Amino acid sequence: MSATTDSRTALRVCPLCEATCGLTLTIEGTRITKARGDRDDVFSKGFICPKGASLGAADGDPDRLRTPLVRKDGELREATWAEAFDAVAAGLRPVVEAHGPNAVGIVLGNPNVHTVAGALYPPVLLAGLGTRSLFTASTVDQMPKHVSSGLLYGDAQAIPVPDLDRTDHLLLLGANPLESNGSLCTAPDFPGKLKALKARGGTLTVVDPRLTRTAKLADRHVAIRPGTDALLLAAMAHVLFEDGLVDLGDLAPHVLGVEELADAVREFSPEAVAGACDVDASTIRALAQELAAAPTAAVYGRIGSCTVPHGTLASWLVDVLNILTGNLDRPGGALFPHSATDKTPRPAGPGRGFGLGRWHSRVSGHPEAKGELPLAALAEEIDTATPEGSPIRALITVAANPVLSAPDGDRLDKALDSLDFMVSVDPYLGETARHADVVLPPPPPSQAPHHDFALNALAVRNQVRYNRAAVPLEAGRIPETEILARLVLAATGMHGADPAAVDTMVIDQTLGKSVKEPHSPVHGRDPRELADRLTGADGPERRLDMMLRLGPYGDGFGARPDGLSLAKLLAHPHGIDLGPLRPRLPQPLKTASGKIELLPAPIVGDLPRLRTALRERPAGLVLIGRRHLRSNNSWLHNIPALTGGTNRCTLHIHPHDAGRLGLADGDAVRIKGAGGEVTAPVEVTDVVRQGVVSLPHGWGHDRPGTRMSHAAVDPGVNVNQLLDGSLLDPLSGNAVLNGIPVTLARAGATL
Numbered sequence: 138m139s140a141t142t143d144s145r146t147a148l149r150v151c152p153l154c155e156a157t158c159g160l161t162l163t164i165e166g167t168r169i170t171k172a173r174g175d176r177d178d179v180f181s182k183g184f185i186c187p188k189g190a191s192l193g194a195a196d197g198d199p200d201r202l203r204t205p206l207v208r209k210d211g212e213l214r215e216a217t218w219a220e221a222f223d224a225v226a227a228g229l230r231p232v233v234e235a236h237g238p239n240a241v242g243i244v245l246g247n248p249n250v251h252t253v254a255g256a257l258y259p260p261v262l263l264a265g266l267g268t269r270s271l272f273t274a275s276t277v278d279q280m281p282k283h284v285s286s287g288l289l290y291g292d293a294q295a296i297p298v299p300d301l302d303r304t305d306h307l308l309l310l311g312a313n314p315l316e317s318n319g320s321l322c323t324a325p326d327f328p329g330k331l332k333a334l335k336a337r338g339g340t341l342t343v344v345d346p347r348l349t350r351t352a353k354l355a356d357r358h359v360a361i362r363p364g365t366d367a368l369l370l371a372a373m374a375h376v377l378f379e380d381g382l383v384d385l386g387d388l389a390p391h392v393l394g395v396e397e398l399a400d401a402v403r404e405f406s407p408e409a410v411a412g413a414c415d416v417d418a419s420t421i422r423a424l425a426q427e428l429a430a431a432p433t434a435a436v437y438g439r440i441g442s443c444t445v446p447h448g449t450l451a452s453w454l455v456d457v458l459n460i461l462t463g464n465l466d467r468p469g470g471a472l473f474p475h476s477a478t479d480k481t482p483r484p485a486g487p488g489r490g491f492g493l494g495r496w497h498s499r500v501s502g503h504p505e506a507k508g509e510l511p512l513a514a515l516a517e518e519i520d521t522a523t524p525e526g527s528p529i530r531a532l533i534t535v536a537a538n539p540v541l542s543a544p545d546g547d548r549l550d551k552a553l554d555s556l557d558f559m560v561s562v563d564p565y566l567g568e569t570a571r572h573a574d575v576v577l578p579p580p581p582p583s584q585a586p587h588h589d590f591a592l593n594a595l596a597v598r599n600q601v602r603y604n605r606a607a608v609p610l611e612a613g614r615i616p617e618t619e620i621l622a623r624l625v626l627a628a629t630g631m632h633g634a635d636p637a638a639v640d641t642m643v644i645d646q647t648l649g650k651s652v653k654e655p656h657s658p659v660h661g662r663d664p665r666e667l668a669d670r671l672t673g674a675d676g677p678e679r680r681l682d683m684m685l686r687l688g689p690y691g692d693g694f695g696a697r698p699d700g701l702s703l704a705k706l707l708a709h710p711h712g713i714d715l716g717p718l719r720p721r722l723p724q725p726l727k728t729a730s731g732k733i734e735l736l737p738a739p740i741v742g743d744l745p746r747l748r749t750a751l752r753e754r755p756a757g758l759v760l761i762g763r764r765h766l767r768s769n770n771s772w773l774h775n776i777p778a779l780t781g782g783t784n785r786c787t788l789h790i791h792p793h794d795a796g797r798l799g800l801a802d803g804d805a806v807r808i809k810g811a812g813g814e815v816t817a818p819v820e821v822t823d824v825v826r827q828g829v830v831s832l833p834h835g836w837g838h839d840r841p842g843t844r845m846s847h848a849a850v851d852p853g854v855n856v857n858q859l860l861d862g863s864l865l866d867p868l869s870g871n872a873v874l875n876g877i878p879v880t881l882a883r884a885g886a887t888l
């Protein structure tokens with residue numbers, strides 16, 4: 138059969154970033170030969186970026202593992218799935234039995250938010266194992282936002298997103314959506330939405346130490362000193378109070394603590410913060426006045442405002458400004474999305490509130506946040522003994538590469554080698570998985586179903602889409618959902634049981650609970666009868682059907698016959714639009730008061746640290762990161778189409794700083810931080826401000842024992858080796874990855 142007669146198309150939402158673009162894939166045989174934007178997609182309407190266009194290359198990468206690997210006599214060798222899961226059960230259970238569940242660590246990485254398996258099974262694994270040793274990519278990313286939402290709204294998952302399509306004014310801090318395509322704000326064609334904002338007469342302000350592509354689009358660019366966004370935002374709140382610009386509008390009955398907040402920010406006048414931020418007091422006043430004057434406005438902060446010493450305070454202040462200007466929960470402001478698989482909304486009223494520090498890490502006593510310990514503390518939790526409790530002796534990693542993504546990969550490398558047992562669910566033998574005793578490779582995206590459980594709850598428009606696998610599973614593969622279900626069984630002493638039992642158990646529990654909830658559409662019904670009505674080809678599909686039907690747009694198992702179900706979704710392959718974001722307060726609030734608690738106690742407790750920062754002026758250079766449009770954290774450097782050109786691991790430095798240090802383009806420079814030293818080529822550019830240098834993350838592919846042949850050709854260096862893991866935002870445990878002090882010297886010279 139020729140390639141053309143064998144050619145067909147299939148629809149698939151792109152899993153490579155948070156924008157969730159719908160793609161039309163051309164499939165020849167079992168290969169994706171082309172990916173285009175799906176013009177009929179209800180959400181992305183045809184948008185695609187270079188990464189999405191290369192999905193075929195990423196999907197068909199010959200370095201992707203095809204079979205499980207099991208370590209025998211020190212070496213990873215191909216094995217059958219039965220051998221692999223036997224080894225997992227034999228490796229994990231003795232550790233649990235001898236040392237208790239906390240001796241088994243779980244590390245969940247970023248791609249879990251892009252897979253069906255990553256949404257459905259890790260919660261079951263955690264609950265089944267009962268370990269408190271949970272680490273995720275959130276603590277090198279957005280944990281400060283979860284904590285601020287937890288404190289303000291009583292729900293760490295209640296994250297308001299800027300209403301990009303309708304706002305009149307967007308104040309964007311520490312985000313570069315023209316390269317990243319957006320984060321905690323799922324918006325296909327973010328760049329187009331910013332251009333549309335300007336075309337309709339709106340304004341865009343960007344706060345970033347670099348003149349990024351996003352900043353170039355802005356009406357105003359503020360090149361702030363790294364790490365000082367919380368001071369700038371506090372000063373803006375100060376101005377709103379001072380100038381009488383606070384106007385809560387419809388929010389007023391739902392907010393507690395406005396006067397106390399006015400007192401708390403009194404000290405942070407624009408004049409007081411200007412020196413630390415390196416931003417004129419007059420500019421800060423203008424930022425506040427413009428925000429208040431705009432008919433509608435949204436403040437939005439991302440990586441550059443989270444991965445800093447005051448990440449939680451900055452994340453909190455982003456929402457505080459939206460609240461003080463009455464822009465929270467109103468069209469054109471920042472709203473709470475309502476995804477199709479959200480739990481059935483309970484009636485508004487007081488909730489349980491948000492606990493922080495319910496337990497602490499064993500070695501350094503870091504408080505848990507959202508049930509997680511800091512990823513930056515993973516190495517010490519493995520390699521350091523304490524009088525009480527056991528070090529982590531076995532580790533499960535799912536879609537995670539902390540050796541590159543977290544501070545001090547060299548220490549973590551050694552710590553991972555010392556474990557009794559490690560299993561990694563990963564398609565590649567990368568820098569982290571190479572330490573595993575068992576590697577369980579999931580199939581490529583073309584062979585997996587797709588639904589955005591996590592990202593729909595952060596989307597700028599409510600919508601829902603589901604794709605079945607575009608290509609049948611290759612012989613010898615099992616779906617990632619089944620890999621994780623079998624991992625759950627192996628880890629919890631049920632090795633060998635039918636993996637479908639995991640889904641049946643979740644369905645029975647969920648339905649059993651729902652029928653008892655007075656607000657549920659299935660209140661009082663028979664859970665067995667409901668379970669019998671579920672459709673779907675397998676357990677994961679039945680669970681999706683259940684969630685859709687119980688959700689806010691669901692058919693309620695017949696209670697609302699026009700509502701959503703899996704069958705209805707399958708009949709709409711380009712997705713179903715559920716409308717623009719709508720005001721939802723007070724329903725999402727779960728604080729003990731049932732109100733927005735504007736000045737929560739842990740925030741009050743952290744403000745003295747911010748006062749100290751008023752006086753800080755780093756004398757030397759500080760380092761920040763950057764993302765490239767064709768990158769994706771640590772794992773797309775193996776795709777030739779996505780590397781090269783400007784996507785390189787170089788140190789950006791301002792011409793004045795370069796001149797001062799005698800550095801020229803292409804020079805090798807030694808970069809030294811608290812945790813170590815790396816050498817990278819210099820790129821002199823005035824895109825970074827003076828006093829700041831920038832090196833991207835996710836590089837450093839020169840470790841032995843990996844199987845990523847293209848990445849190894851131009852490995853780059855691991856920026857996180859400059860960190861020692863001790864610098865954290867204290868409330869969230871988030872690692873400080875931006876604004877870290879470094880010293881530079883030409884390679885060969887002494888530092």
Ligand SMILES: Nc1nc2c(c(=O)[nH]1)N[C@H]1C(S)=C(S)[C@@H](COP(=O)(O)OP(=O)(O)OC[C@H]3O[C@@H](n4cnc5c(=O)[nH]c(N)nc54)[C@H](O)[C@@H]3O)O[C@H]1N2
Nearest residue numbers: 246247248277278536537538539542562762770771772834
């Ligand atoms: N210095 C610095 N460090 C950073 C950042 C920064 O800005 N600066 N950013 C941070 C951020 S925001 C994040 S989210 C983290 C990311 O940190 P991680 O999640 O640890 O890293 P990723 O590079 O996303 O790699 C995840 C792993 O998932 C695997 N993978 C890919 N697809 C799948 C799949 O379908 N299933 C499974 N099971 N595995 C898959 C990849 O092979 C890779 O090994 O890095 C953080 N680190």
Ligand SMILES: Nc1nc2c(c(=O)[nH]1)N[C@H]1C(S)=C(S)[C@@H](COP(=O)(O)OP(=O)(O)OC[C@H]3O[C@@H](n4cnc5c(=O)[nH]c(N)nc54)[C@H](O)[C@@H]3O)O[C@H]1N2
Nearest residue numbers: 311312313317320363364439440441764766768769770875
């Ligand atoms: N192409 C590409 N897209 C991606 C990813 C990728 O690796 N590559 N990763 C994905 C992931 S996991 C995430 S979390 C998102 C992140 O999405 P974004 O948050 O948009 O990520 P960045 O592009 O790193 O933008 C962060 C910006 O913060 C600036 N910055 C650094 N320090 C400070 C500071 O102290 N204050 C201020 N105001 N700004 C500062 C940096 O210069 C940078 O421009 O991107 C996602 N999309």
Ligand code: SF4
Nearest residue numbers: 151154157158186189
């Ligand atoms: S913007 Fe993100 S989701 Fe859209 S095609 Fe590019 S990588 Fe995929």
Ligand SMILES: [Mo]
Nearest residue numbers: 247274278279
């Ligand atoms: Mo991230």
